[in-house]
Amino acid sequence: MRSCSERLGVGGVAISPAFAQDAASATSLDAIWVLMSGILVFFMQTGFAMLEAGLVRQTAAINCLLENFIDAAITAIAFWVVGFGLAFGESWGGILGTDGFFLGGAVQVGATGAVSYGLGMAGIDSPLPTFVLFFFHFAFAATASTIVTGAMAERTNFVGDLVYSVVMGALIYPLVAHWVWNTEGWLAQIGFRDFAGSAVVHTVGGITALVGAAFLGPRAKRVWDALPPGHNMSLATLGAMILWFGWYGFNAGSALSAGNSGLLGLIVINTTLAAAAGAISALVYVFQRIRTWHLFVSLNGSIAGLVAITAGCAYMMPWAAVLVGAIAGVLVIVSADFIEAQRIDDPVGAFSVHGACGILGTVAVGLLAMPGLTGGKGGLLTSGDPSLLLVQVLGLAAIALFTTLAATILFGLLKSQNLLRVSAEADEAGIDVVEHGASVWPDVYKPQ
Numbered sequence: 001m002r003s004c005s006e007r008l009g010v011g012g013v014a015i016s017p018a019f020a021q022d023a024a025s026a027t028s029l030d031a032i033w034v035l036m037s038g039i040l041v042f043f044m045q046t047g048f049a050m051l052e053a054g055l056v057r058q059t060a061a062i063n064c065l066l067e068n069f070i071d072a073a074i075t076a077i078a079f080w081v082v083g084f085g086l087a088f089g090e091s092w093g094g095i096l097g098t099d100g101f102f103l104g105g106a107v108q109v110g111a112t113g114a115v116s117y118g119l120g121m122a123g124i125d126s127p128l129p130t131f132v133l134f135f136f137h138f139a140f141a142a143t144a145s146t147i148v149t150g151a152m153a154e155r156t157n158f159v160g161d162l163v164y165s166v167v168m169g170a171l172i173y174p175l176v177a178h179w180v181w182n183t184e185g186w187l188a189q190i191g192f193r194d195f196a197g198s199a200v201v202h203t204v205g206g207i208t209a210l211v212g213a214a215f216l217g218p219r220a221k222r223v224w225d226a227l228p229p230g231h232n233m234s235l236a237t238l239g240a241m242i243l244w245f246g247w248y249g250f251n252a253g254s255a256l257s258a259g260n261s262g263l264l265g266l267i268v269i270n271t272t273l274a275a276a277a278g279a280i281s282a283l284v285y286v287f288q289r290i291r292t293w294h295l296f297v298s299l300n301g302s303i304a305g306l307v308a309i310t311a312g313c314a315y316m317m318p319w320a321a322v323l324v325g326a327i328a329g330v331l332v333i334v335s336a337d338f339i340e341a342q343r344i345d346d347p348v349g350a351f352s353v354h355g356a357c358g359i360l361g362t363v364a365v366g367l368l369a370m371p372g373l374t375g376g377k378g379g380l381l382t383s384g385d386p387s388l389l390l391v392q393v394l395g396l397a398a399i400a401l402f403t404t405l406a407a408t409i410l411f412g413l414l415k416s417q418n419l420l421r422v423s424a425e426a427d428e429a430g431i432d433v434v435e436h437g438a439s440v441w442p443d444v445y446k447p448q
Contacts, residue, residue, distance in 0.1 A: 027127050030259065037136065037254075038249065043242065044243055044247070045071070045142060047246055049064065049068035050236065053232070053239075055153075058231040058440065059431065060153060061432065061441075062436045062438050062439065063158070063435060066158075067156075067161050076169075078166045079138045080138075085099055085101040085102075086174035087175075087181070088178070089101070094184055095178065103130065136253060141168075143197075144201045144205040145165050145173065145205070147205030155219050155431065156216060156421065157419050160419040160420045163419065168208065172407070176200050180200050181194075191377065193315060193365045193366075193388070194310075195313055195315060196253075196254035197254075198307060199358060199395065201358075202354040203362065203403070205354050207355050208407040210346070211404060213350075216420060217421070218345035219347070236296070247271055266314065274321045274322070275306045276302070276325065278303070281326040281330050283329075285329065297332075300353055304325075304328040307328065307361060308357045308364065311362045314373060316370065317370060320368040324368070331356055331357060331360055333352075359396060368381055369382065370382055371383050376388075
């Protein structure tokens with residue numbers, strides 16, 4: 001991930017003299033900021049769980065909740081064992097990291113019993129303790145993985161879910177993170193910009209989700225052109241609001257420093273405006289079609305705006321954040337219509353929210369980024385220079401191709417071993433009853 005010094009905007013708020021005089025205090029404050037931001041990002045797992053559980057049918061709510069919960073646990077271990085090292089270890093050809101596995105070297109105890117903590121990683125230009133950086137990036141890896149569960153809800157074999165969570169946390173996400181956020185990554189070297197993960201997290205998660213949904217096939221008793229209503233929109237709304245809340249950690253925490261309050265303020269404002277614009281544009285767009293104020297589309301519209309601004313939240317002016325969010329709010333509906341027309345069953349619109357809008361946000365950097373805010377080249381529409389846009393498109397193409405290929409191999413192998421889709425019995429009776437022997441509302445729907 002790029003250092004904070006590379007992200008300071010022209011005319012930004014300078015670091016105060018107190019920080020300049022006391023580097024240890026500054027580092028401690030930065031570490032607390034990044035840890036708290038990581039906690040916010042981790043709390044987004046709750047948001048995803050509530051959103052997805054509310055949007056699926058009642059007979060699959062337990063499955064959704066468990067998948068989101070266990071996804072965090074699986075990712076923590078996989079990222080500790082291999083993922084973090086692949087992402088931020090010493091780079092091999094700009095493709096993958098070669099050290100830092102099992103957090104080796106993050107803490108050392110000398111012969112006298114003195115304890116020292118490792119700082120940074122070879123691929124992260126930051127003075128923060130390695131443990132702090134690991135926790136923050138683990139929360140990102142968990143987000144990328146949990147996106148997939150929404151598109152594959154109600155009909156995925158639980159063992160298959162465990163396997164793809166391991167692969168996402170250990171291999172697919174870390175390799176893309178290395179390309180973009182490792183200082184020696186090949187995309188970082190050519191100037192690709194993704195401040196907080198529209199491409200690395202959301203496009204990767206969205207494309208993986210789409211491939212998984214396509215391999216699975218539709219849910220049982222699925223009627224096309226009539227999306228089954230979510231069983232609890234109160235849960236879904238709570239989940240969406242938690243996601244919006246957690247996104248402030250996602251975006252502002254990616255500065256990896258609390259030193260530039262002006263930069264943090266810009267990021268938070270851009271995040272807020274994009275989410276608001278997405279919620280409004282989706283609501284209005286659908287109202288013009290069906291003459292009904294639709295809750296679900298407004299929820300997804302807000303998340304679409306958040307996804308789209310994530311790449312450029314530190315590189316754009318607030319007016320651009322409104323524009324990007326508003327376009328994302330409409331794009332998520334158009335994309336969902338297209339996916340439905342292809343007869344791919346995506347219960348929560350995971351690809352449309354994260355994949356389509358992640359792509360939009362990454363391209364938007366190449367169009368609307370301000371040269372002063374990037375510390376380098378600006379977007380085509382703000383500087384007249386097309387070079388950043390070309391880099392963004394090239395990077396997206398590489399990420400999309402790799403993710404599609406990796407997901408195809410992963411889900412193809414799971415399907416060949418009968419580990420991808422639940423049994424016919426689970427399709428008929430409901431996945432909660434067969435795989436978990438439970439119901440989220442046992443007083444209403446009792447397992448037989």
